[in-house]
Structure formats: C-alpha cells, structure tokens
Amino acid sequence: MHVDNDTVRKIARLARVRVTDDEASALQGELTNILQWVEQLDEVNTDGVEPMTSVVAMDTPERVDEVNDGGMADTIVANAPVREDHYFAVPKVVE
Amino acid sequence: MTELTDLTIAAARDGLREKKFSARELTDAHIDAIDAANAALNAFNLPTPDKARAMADASDVRLANGSTAALEGIPLGIKDLFCTEGVRTTACSHILDGFEPGYDSTVTTQLWSAGAIMLGKLNCDEFAMGSSNETSFYGDCVNPWRRTGDETPLVPGGSSGGSASSVAAHLCLGATATDTGGSIRQPAAFTGTVGIKPTYGRCSRWGIVAFASSLDQAGPITRTVRDSAIMLGAMAGHDPKDGTSVNVPVPDYEATLGQDVKGLKIGIPKEYRMEGMPAEIEERWQQGIKWYEDAGAEIHEVSLPHTKYALPAYYIVAPAEASSNLARYDGVRYGLRVPGDDIVSMYENTRAQGFGGEVKRRVLIGTYVLSAGYYDAYYLKAQRVRTLIKQDFDKAFEKVDVLLTPTTPGPAFGIGEKSGDPIAMYLNDIFTVTVNMAGLPGISVPAGMSSEGTPLGLQLIAKPFDEPTLFRAAEVIENAAGIAPRPERWW
Numbered sequence: 370m371h372v373d374n375d376t377v378r379k380i381a382r383l384a385r386v387r388v389t390d391d392e393a394s395a396l397q398g399e400l401t402n403i404l405q406w407v408e409q410l411d412e413v414n415t416d417g418v419e420p421m422t423s424v425v426a427m428d429t430p431e432r433v434d435e436v437n438d439g440g441m442a443d444t445i446v447a448n449a450p451v452r453e454d455h456y457f458a459v460p461k462v463v464e
Numbered sequence: 465m466t467e468l469t470d471l472t473i474a475a476a477r478d479g480l481r482e483k484k485f486s487a488r489e490l491t492d493a494h495i496d497a498i499d500a501a502n503a504a505l506n507a508f509n510l511p512t513p514d515k516a517r518a519m520a521d522a523s524d525v526r527l528a529n530g531s532t533a534a535l536e537g538i539p540l541g542i543k544d545l546f547c548t549e550g551v552r553t554t555a556c557s558h559i560l561d562g563f564e565p566g567y568d569s570t571v572t573t574q575l576w577s578a579g580a581i582m583l584g585k586l587n588c589d590e591f592a593m594g595s596s597n598e599t600s601f602y603g604d605c606v607n608p609w610r611r612t613g614d615e616t617p618l619v620p621g622g623s624s625g626g627s628a629s630s631v632a633a634h635l636c637l638g639a640t641a642t643d644t645g646g647s648i649r650q651p652a653a654f655t656g657t658v659g660i661k662p663t664y665g666r667c668s669r670w671g672i673v674a675f676a677s678s679l680d681q682a683g684p685i686t687r688t689v690r691d692s693a694i695m696l697g698a699m700a701g702h703d704p705k706d707g708t709s710v711n712v713p714v715p716d717y718e719a720t721l722g723q724d725v726k727g728l729k730i731g732i733p734k735e736y737r738m739e740g741m742p743a744e745i746e747e748r749w750q751q752g753i754k755w756y757e758d759a760g761a762e763i764h765e766v767s768l769p770h771t772k773y774a775l776p777a778y779y780i781v782a783p784a785e786a787s788s789n790l791a792r793y794d795g796v797r798y799g800l801r802v803p804g805d806d807i808v809s810m811y812e813n814t815r816a817q818g819f820g821g822e823v824k825r826r827v828l829i830g831t832y833v834l835s836a837g838y839y840d841a842y843y844l845k846a847q848r849v850r851t852l853i854k855q856d857f858d859k860a861f862e863k864v865d866v867l868l869t870p871t872t873p874g875p876a877f878g879i880g881e882k883s884g885d886p887i888a889m890y891l892n893d894i895f896t897v898t899v900n901m902a903g904l905p906g907i908s909v910p911a912g913m914s915s916e917g918t919p920l921g922l923q924l925i926a927k928p929f930d931e932p933t934l935f936r937a938a939e940v941i942e943n944a945a946g947i948a949p950r951p952e953r954w955w
Contacts, residue, residue, distance in 0.1 A: 372832075376832075377828070380828050380831045380832050380835065381828060383831050383835060384787060384815070384827050384828055384831040385791075385794070385808070385811040385812050385815055386812060386815045386816055386819065386824055386827060386828070387809075387812035387813055387815070387816035388816065388824075392824075396824075396825070396828065399825060399886060400825070400828060400829060400832065402886070402887065403779065403825075403829055403886065403887065404829070404832070406776060406779075406887055407776040407777075407779055407780055407842070407846075408776075409772075409773065409776055410773055410776055410777060410780075410845055410846060410849055411845075412773075413770065413773055413848075413849050413852065415845060415848035415849060415852070418848040418851050418852060419848070419851055420844050420847035420848045420850075420851065421847045421848075421850040421851045421854065422847075423678075423708075424664050424678060424850075424854065424901075424902065424903030425663070425664055425665045425708070425710055425903050425928060427665070427708075427710060429707065430704070430707055432704065441566070444566035444567075445566070447564070447566060448562075448563050448564065448565075448566075448797065448798035448799070449796070449797055449798065450795060450796075450798075450799070450800070450801035451801065457796050457797055459796055459807050459810070460803075460804070460806055460807045460810055461806075461807075462807050
C-alpha cells in the first residue's frame, strides 16, 4: 500500500488533526513504511480463524439498571477550557 | 543504619512497624533524593512534596495506632497516566494541559487505602506511546545507568521511563506503571529493576488514561521480586467500574515466595531466537536456562510459531484502539483548546498542537486501518492473527508452566539513537508484545550486566492469573544474578 498526499489529507480530516504541507509529505512516507511493514500479516493463513474479541474468556458483566452515580456537575465542568454555568461552551454550531 | 532510600519496600515496611524511623523521615529522605536528582534525570514531571509530607504525617498517626496495612508509610511514584484527584494528570501530553481530575484511579485509590504515600507524578511517553520516554511533552527522561567510561545519556526505556528511572535511582521505593506492548518490562530491563505486567483484567483500568483498551494493564516497578509481589497485591482486584476487570480473588503473592522450583517446567520458545540478536542477549538467556537447571527445574523447548507476526498485528490493533480512545481530546471538556474559525477547525487546531508526532502518526494509522474498505483487511486480519498467537501460548502451556525469554533485544540505547526510525523503535518490544496480545502475565527480572556495563533483563511468562508461579520462578533469577546495585551517582 502506498499512501499518497490525498489519502493523508483524507485520514487527517477524519481524525480531526490539521496537518501542514510539510507534515503531510513526511507522513506519506512514514505511513507507507508502517503499512508495508504490517502487510507481512498477509503471509498468515487465517481462513476459518475467529477474530479475537476478548483476551480473557468472560461474560459481559451486568448490573441493575438504576442511577448509581451523579450529582457532580461542578466537578465535571471544572476542567473545561470554556464553560458557562454547568455547560461546556463551544463555537456556534447552528446558525 | 543504611540510607533510608536504599531500603526495599519489605524492609521499609518492617522498619516502620518496628518504629525504627517514621513515615515522615522515610518520605523526607526521598523528597531530598528527588530534589537532588530530578534536574538530571527528569523522572518526575510533577513532584508533590507537600502532599507527600501531609500523607506521611497521616500515615504516622495510623502507624502509631498499630496499622499493618500492606503499604503503610511507603513512598511511591505514580506514572502520569493514573488519574490523581486534584493533582495534575496529563499522560505527558500537551493536550491535557492543566487537567486536574476530580477523582483517583481505582489502582491509586487502592494504594492510598493500603497506606501508600505519593511522592509525585512520573514522566512517561506521551499517552504511553513509545519505547524510550522520548515522546513526552515534558522532555526526555534519563536512565540513571551509563555505559562504563561513557557519559552518553541513555534512555530508561518506555513508556514507563520515569517509573523505572526513579526506582533504579532510589528516588522512590516503588512506582506504578502501565504496559500495553512492553511498557513495564522493557524499562525494567533497561534500568535493573523488576517489572510485572499482570494478566489482563487483574488490575482495574478505571481512571487510567486509555491507550489501547484491549491491551493496557497496570503493574508495579520495584527493585526486588518481593516488593513487586507486595505492591501488586495492593494494586490488583476486581472493580465493577471496569467491565474487563475479572472477579477472581487476589492471592497473597508474598506468601508464595521462597518456595523451590524443583520439577517446575520451563519452556524455551525457539522462535525467540531472532536473526541478528546480539550474542550477549543469547548468552544471558543461556545463563538463565542454566540457573533453572541448577535449581532443579525441567527445561523444555516449545514452539510459538506466530511470534514474528505479533508486532505487526500489534501495530494495527493498538493504533486502531488508540485513535478511538483519543477521539475524546477535542478541546471541549478538559485540557488544551486552540481556537478556530468554527467548531471543526477548533478540533483540528487543538489536536494538531496538542498531540506530538508519534501520537499523530498512530492516530492516523489507526484511523486508516479502521476506515471504510480497510477494516477487514487490517483490523480483522490482525485480530485473527491475535487468536493464533493466543492459541500458540495455550498449546505451549499444555506442556510447561512458565516460559523464559530475553526481555529486550539489547541493552539501553542512547537518547536520539533510534528516535528517527519508528519501526526500529517498535522492534524494542518484539519479545514483550506477544504477552499483551495474549493477555498473559509477564515479568522482567534483572539478570546481570551487558558488556557496556548496563543492565539486562530476562522475561518470564505464565498462564492467565498464575502470577504466583511467575513470582516464585522470578526469585530463581534474582537469587542467582543478585539484586541490581544502585547505579553510581553522577547527578
């Protein structure tokens, strides 16, 4: 797999990371090298092998569906870069 | 009396109970050691001496009242990946600037309940992504060990570089660490310390900054096997707040020590004999085999045929999970915010400035392998290979109790020597990453010195939840090789 400039731009957009032209051109080479290196997995025959979902065999734990935590809005917004009362404030999204 | 900073956790615990010294004296000795060393080693990215003294004074009151809690009065360092209430927690990333959690991680909560004292937060690779502690926003952490007759600064390994460096330099009695692909065991090997990554699900992940959730596990770094057994006992346990935490009782690990290993079956995986592996790594490994033979254990060759595919599979699974976990850092709820023209450019600017190069690389790789059209070819393929890796171990453990391997393909390297080539850096984890992929417990124990005069480690791997056998077997290496001395003080 060769990663071109458009692909770097597309992934960076999906990942919400702004990249400069210089970074994009460096990343083309770096991502290509890493992806070519991982492609050695193609040598492994995985026909009929289940993909791992959990490394330790266990059932998904369940609990009673009831409120067991909360009432700490001050703590939750305490670290927000910008906040108004108990709200996280962001640039305008809807006109 | 020996210097208080030269004590093991076990000896300090006994001395405190016998009132030979106070928790405050023990803590002050470590605060002084940190003050003297941190400018050179950069092991702590946030020392918390005032908090440490307050915790020590409270511990002295409990000791006076006869407390025998497992870690009563023991000063520890905490990797900056563990949330600590009201104490800055950043995962050594710019994007978590100033973040002060409103809660403690389950592991640190348990340590404080056991009487431990926090000396501060420890440097690590950014979001634990690295093998040399060179990706930290707070700068490189330095290994207290140097090559003989050479002042080149060496890496302490990573990602838990600050944990390993501070324990090796006697700045704390033990440290918490985390291991996603080798981040406890590789730095332990590079610094002459003991590091155990327990079975996946043994320690709660709640409140630990997530990197790759199906691989991350917390564990201790200490100077002796006994200290690791004591510390893991306090860290481990079931936690309903972590859905992958396993509800299995925590054994008394310390009580399992001191037993012989006669008849214990030690497996030697032949695929770990890598092409181009330095001769002295092979020699250490052979030495380890000899120690077990001398101790009456049985040696068996075993085969783990998919070993060479563990690292490439890891570099699909881990970045994929990381890209998903790190989506939460968007400048809205905590940490850094860099303004933009609209909300999307605010996200993009924040993440561009907040993440370092290695983190961006892994987020982009992860986004790529999970993106439409590639998911089956990369992510599902890697998870199928992971099943095969686990099956290799299952088969080997039908024949043997423990596997013995080198921890790393070489000793500590110089700062900057490998940071230009991501894949060369990734290869550091070649012997450790298989253990995470299979969810098994693994321990690195100091096993002597390299020709350069720096420490080397051997790794032991056991069946799930068989940490007791791991500790018992680890003592054989420790007894034969000796506890690593404190590196000569140059700072």
